[in-house]
Amino acid sequence: MQPVQAPFPATRFRRTRATPALRALTQENALSPADFIWPVFVRDGTDVMEEIPSMPGVHRRSVDRVVEAAREASDLGIPAICLFPYTDPSLKTKDCAEAWNPENLSNRATRAIKDAVPEIAVMTDVALDPYNIDGQDGFVRDSDGYVVNDETVEALVKQALSQAAAGADIIGPSDMMDGRIGALRAALEAEGHHNVALLSYAAKYASAFYGPFRDAVGASGALKGDKTTYQMNPANGDEAMRLVARDLSEGADMVMVKPGMPYLDICRRAKDAFGAPTYAYQVSGEYAMLAGAARNGWLDGERVMMESLMAFKRAGCDGVLTYFAPEAARLLNA
Numbered sequence: 190m191q192p193v194q195a196p197f198p199a200t201r202f203r204r205t206r207a208t209p210a211l212r213a214l215t216q217e218n219a220l221s222p223a224d225f226i227w228p229v230f231v232r233d234g235t236d237v238m239e240e241i242p243s244m245p246g247v248h249r250r251s252v253d254r255v256v257e258a259a260r261e262a263s264d265l266g267i268p269a270i271c272l273f274p275y276t277d278p279s280l281k282t283k284d285c286a287e288a289w290n291p292e293n294l295s296n297r298a299t300r301a302i303k304d305a306v307p308e309i310a311v312m313t314d315v316a317l318d319p320y321n322i323d324g325q326d327g328f329v330r331d332s333d334g335y336v337v338n339d340e341t342v343e344a345l346v347k348q349a350l351s352q353a354a355a356g357a358d359i360i361g362p363s364d365m366m367d368g369r370i371g372a373l374r375a376a377l378e379a380e381g382h383h384n385v386a387l388l389s390y391a392a393k394y395a396s397a398f399y400g401p402f403r404d405a406v407g408a409s410g411a412l413k414g415d416k417t418t419y420q421m422n423p424a425n426g427d428e429a430m431r432l433v434a435r436d437l438s439e440g441a442d443m444v445m446v447k448p449g450m451p452y453l454d455i456c457r458r459a460k461d462a463f464g465a466p467t468y469a470y471q472v473s474g475e476y477a478m479l480a481g482a483a484r485n486g487w488l489d490g491e492r493v494m495m496e497s498l499m500a501f502k503r504a505g506c507d508g509v510l511t512y513f514a515p516e517a518a519r520l521l522n523a
């Protein structure tokens with residue numbers, strides 16, 4: 190773009206800011222409930238809502254309460270809900286078999302939502318960490334603690350097929366193994382799941398902003414070491430473009446950058462370079478910063494929420510995974 194401007198006073202930028210009408214006419218981006226994917230935490234039990242201490246206002250919900258949340262989301266115009274299970278520690282094993290149990294929490298919640306609120310899209314998470322005694326997203330090799338790639342991908346395929354069989358509309362591989370998008374796409378096609386979409390966590394960084402999420406899914410205690418041998422180095426941007434290109438070429442329908450706010454440059458570059466449906470994940474630590482400061486009276490909670498969400502649209506994102514989804518949608522619908 191080559192902006193052309195007359196010299197002052199012929200150009201006064203404040204003219205188009207002078208009234209609400211002029212500001213509305215010149216607004217470049219818009220936010221709508223249709224931009225949101227709402228991540229929710231699922232636990233076992235009935236009629237349970239349990240607040241997560243490091244994420245004020247966010248809860249773990251039993252399946253019946255997740256169904257209510259899905260109905261609420263749908264009524265608000267939110268098109269998708271994303272499930273993260275809090276797995277009972279007794280179900281975490283070295284072989285992570287609970288990940289592809291057709292009756293696991295995620296699959297039970299998916300079926301219950303698709304029965305009661307079929308119009309909302311259900312997104313599920315592909316990664317082994319909720320089921321892994323080691324808290325890692327893949328299998329840990331005993332000899333040296335390395336998270337092995339190819340064996341993990343085989344397990345992720347089983348996990349994703351169980352999610353598709355339960356009725357998931359969008360599968361979100363958040364594991365960062367190499368080659369998983371191609372393997373998942375081939376397996377979904379072979380099993381007849383032609384319309385199950387893959388939203389790849391393509392550029393997922395090894396970030397300290399995931400801390401509260403690991404509390405929420407009960408992985409903090411289990412996790413030994415960090416995830417730096419598979420998640421990205423926060424110093425890298427060009428590598429993110431190569432990952433997005435790779436995942437699109439393997440059959441991803443949509444791509445994600447994660448975390449969100451510290452990585453808006455990556456969102457913009459990905460959208461400009463590939464033009465694919467692009468999403469950001471405003472992660473747990475970003476939510477905790479804003480919601481925590483608002484609770485303390487240090488920030489205006491509603492305004493920072495809306496400003497942070499608009500920033501994703503301005504950066505080129507088609508949508509955003511955000512724990513603020515219902516609150517922001519209520520404000521937008523008011």
Ligand SMILES: NCc1[nH]cc(CCC(=O)O)c1CC(=O)O
Pocket residue numbers: 314315316317318326363364398399400401402403416471472473474
């Ligand atoms: N597969 C793990 C996973 N899936 C989503 C998140 C983080 C989401 C958030 O922080 O809100 C993580 C955490 C991690 O990689 O350790």
